[in-house]
Amino acid sequence: MQVGNKSYRMEADIPGRVPVFPLAGALLLPGAQLPLNIFEPRYLAMFDDAISSHRMIGVIQPAFENAVACCGPVEDLCRVGCLGRITSFAETGDGRYVITLGGICRFRVIEEVEAGRKPYRICGISPFLGDLEASDDGADVDRAALLESFKAYLEANNLEADWSSVERASTVTLVNSLSMMSPYGPAEKQALLEADDLKTRAETLIAITEIALARDSDDYGHVLQ
Known part of the structure; x- marks a missing residue:
């Protein structure tokens, strides 16, 4: 490192x-x-x-x-x-x-x-x-699913992002940056920290985002795919 x-x-x-x-x-x-x-x-x-x-x-x-x-x-x-x-x-x-x-x-x-x-x-x-x-290059991360959850969060909260910068970022940078910038509480941040690897961290972030969106939505049955 x-x-x-x-x-x-x-x-x-x-x-x-x-x-x-x-x-x-x-x-x-x-x-x-x-x-x-x-x-x-x-x-x-x-x-x-x-x-x-x-x-x-x-x-x-x-x-x-x-x-x-x-x-x-x-x-x-x-x-x-x-x-x-x-x-x-x-x-x-x-x-x-x-x-x-x-x-x-x-x-x-x-x-x-x-x-x-x-x-x-x-x-x-x-x-x-x-x-x-520092051997994990993020090849196992479902980048498309991560970006989809990020996009859904932005839309639900009327926020915007510089998508050209997002798309240029490496998967490692993307996962870690979104995890650190996420607006979630101490328990969620600790779960992201303790994830075994980058793939697990990305999956954890997607799951946390889905839960947040479902909690704030009238349609509790809607889950991001």
């Missing part, structure tokens, strides 16, 4: 402990980018420490109702997050950072470790090493 100027190929490239940024409803995926606006003092400190060391931050959701949470002392976090590398940042002049994280790999939280005098949380993690291989 190439993220910014750094390659991540093996477990030794991933630190065993990383600062974590709990964000409800946020989704970062391997190979994708997530813009963030950082303003809380504890996360400003986290960013300063990360940029001066390995440039990595773990994005993870707080545990929500019916979520599978971590064990023991980190039961208030979901068990799976995604590790991101800071690939760009800018100071706003009013005490904020605007940064971009490039997704490296998903991780499972093992434990929360003593942060000392740091105001942010640090967790021991186990990386999903398969994410570093």
